[in-house]
Amino acid sequence: MKFLIFTILFLPFINSIEIPLSKTTIIDIILRNRLPKPTINKEIPQNSSVTEHWIQQRVNHFDPQNTQTFNQRYFINDEFFQPDGPIIFYLHETPYEQGQAKYYLTSGPVHDLANEFNGVIVLPHHRYFDESVVFEELTIENLRFLTVNQALEDLAHLIFNLRSSDSRYLNSSVILVGWDYGASLAIWFSQRYPHLVTGIWASGARLNPQIGHDEPVHYVENVMRRGGEECFARIENGFRQFEEMFANNQSNILRRKFNFCFPLPYTHGDFDIEYFYEIMVTVFYAYAQVYDGFYLDIVCNQLLNVPVENDWEAIGYLYGLLNIPPPLCYPNSVEYQFDYVQELGNTASSEYGFAYAFTYFECANFGFFLNSGNGTSIFGSRFTKEFFAHICNVLFGFTEDQMTENFELFNTIHGGRRPLVRNAYFTVGELYAWIDQTIERDAVHSTSFYEIVPNRSLHTELSLSLFSDDFLELKGRIFAAIRRWLGLTTN
Numbered sequence: 001m002k003f004l005i006f007t008i009l010f011l012p013f014i015n016s017i018e019i020p021l022s023k024t025t026i027i028d029i030i031l032r033n034r035l036p037k038p039t040i041n042k043e044i045p046q047n048s049s050v051t052e053h054w055i056q057q058r059v060n061h062f063d064p065q066n067t068q069t070f071n072q073r074y075f076i077n078d079e080f081f082q083p084d085g086p087i088i089f090y091l092h093e094t095p096y097e098q099g100q101a102k103y104y105l106t107s108g109p110v111h112d113l114a115n116e117f118n119g120v121i122v123l124p125h126h127r128y129f130d131e132s133v134v135f136e137e138l139t140i141e142n143l144r145f146l147t148v149n150q151a152l153e154d155l156a157h158l159i160f161n162l163r164s165s166d167s168r169y170l171n172s173s174v175i176l177v178g179w180d181y182g183a184s185l186a187i188w189f190s191q192r193y194p195h196l197v198t199g200i201w202a203s204g205a206r207l208n209p210q211i212g213h214d215e216p217v218h219y220v221e222n223v224m225r226r227g228g229e230e231c232f233a234r235i236e237n238g239f240r241q242f243e244e245m246f247a248n249n250q251s252n253i254l255r256r257k258f259n260f261c262f263p264l265p266y267t268h269g270d271f272d273i274e275y276f277y278e279i280m281v282t283v284f285y286a287y288a289q290v291y292d293g294f295y296l297d298i299v300c301n302q303l304l305n306v307p308v309e310n311d312w313e314a315i316g317y318l319y320g321l322l323n324i325p326p327p328l329c330y331p332n333s334v335e336y337q338f339d340y341v342q343e344l345g346n347t348a349s350s351e352y353g354f355a356y357a358f359t360y361f362e363c364a365n366f367g368f369f370l371n372s373g374n375g376t377s378i379f380g381s382r383f384t385k386e387f388f389a390h391i392c393n394v395l396f397g398f399t400e401d402q403m404t405e406n407f408e409l410f411n412t413i414h415g416g417r418r419p420l421v422r423n424a425y426f427t428v429g430e431l432y433a434w435i436d437q438t439i440e441r442d443a444v445h446s447t448s449f450y451e452i453v454p455n456r457s458l459h460t461e462l463s464l465s466l467f468s469d470d471f472l473e474l475k476g477r478i479f480a481a482i483r484r485w486l487g488l489t490t491n
Helices: 005-013 108-117 148-165 181-192 216-225 229-247 251-258 270-289 293-305 311-319 334-344 353-366 385-396 400-414 469-485
Strands: 050-058 069-077 087-091 120-124 174-179 199-203 424-429 449-453
Touching: 050 148, 069 148, 087 108, 087 148, 087 181, 108 120, 108 174, 108 469, 120 148, 148 181, 174 181, 181 199, 199 469, 216 229, 216 270, 229 251, 229 270, 229 293, 229 311, 251 311, 270 293, 270 311, 270 334, 270 385, 293 311, 334 353, 334 385, 353 385, 353 400, 385 400, 424 469, 449 469
Parallel strands: 087 120, 087 174, 174 199, 199 424, 424 449
Antiparallel strands: 050 069, 069 120
16 A cells, blocks of 8 residues: 555654663554555465566666666566567556565466466566665665656666567567556656557556645545544544644643653654644555455444543554553654664665655655645644655755656656556546546547546555456456457457
8 A cells, every 4th residue: 555655754663662762672562564454465476487587777777878787676477478478567556565566476467467368477676675776875866866767767678678588578569557656657658668568557547746735635534434424523523632732732631641752842843743643644544545345444443442532532542552551652753753764764775775765756756745735624734745845855855846846847747647648548446545646537548548446445456356346347348458459359
């Protein structure tokens, strides 16, 4: 699932610490790992046809005088391949979740696609993540090659290398399949290199990077409404009570109840309060992104059955903030988290190197930061786009004006929500928080298709309900389109 960028940075170590504050005593006791997720076997079966490969890539594809290189890792499953069958690239949701991506090499609709068309599946690992290390030291100077455009060139070089080094693939068509960021990458690649791609399946592709968007938080709210009036009222009342406590300078109540280490606000002023709101909203965003009636029932049952006096306490319980035993305390300071991530995330092999690198990537390229928007949702108005601009400034030196200019240039180059892409099947869940940042329907080319998946959120057609009638019908329509693109039917 795709979390907030600040969540990606800090949720892995939204931990409790023992006073005095010592980095070595940080332990994970928050409930993050209890969030229900699809059961996916991340290991590749030993008897499968999956093989590991490496390709040498340029660090900077756009400077012919820069001779630096790195080794990019990729996997191949050729169990169904027959000569001239398609090369099916699976581009994963987020660059850093490569373990889960391996599932699609041996199971699910990508695997079905290879079986249907006698294709080979290729799973490339994104530069800077997993074993595809570009630089061990993650300095700002070294991170500047972590861009969408460099990743597109990596993919182009990999396609060229596969076709030129293995005669079996010389006449193979290329199909790209991706969701979320991977879907966006597929669209941008197909637009830049239409001669290299026969068709794409893009699920939930976000195409309009900005610092702030008003709409996503309202989609999260709408998903929560599906949990019933009583559950929704508890969430709404809880966040209103948070607002009232901060407005009345009663944040000390929260500090005592949740056993926070630091007062609110602390050294970063209102940004410490915004961090608190990000923590609270993240739970609901995470569940909304993997929307399923079963998961939502779990959330609402916990909210409604916890023995607390106030609605705001129930929200804290859902996040595990009522379960911190003294002398431990929760490190709720932005300053503390900055110090922590810079200490443990400044090298590729460090514990949180992936999070540090991906945060840079979001600040420099992708810019989809969930925030309170116009402040009219049930979650209030206290987690703003300025909060994320502050993160990008403190960690990497970006100013808000620089980020705005960078995103505007990016959208100009790549077409924003109106890319020119042929032979594409765009799918998006009806409840997807970022649906308003996917391709505009009237920009879909006549050779392409756009379909909203009812009652679903992010990429569920690629990971959940794989055997439902609705999914099988959708998969049939997608496969029929791909069959036409491959020239296997005249209809």
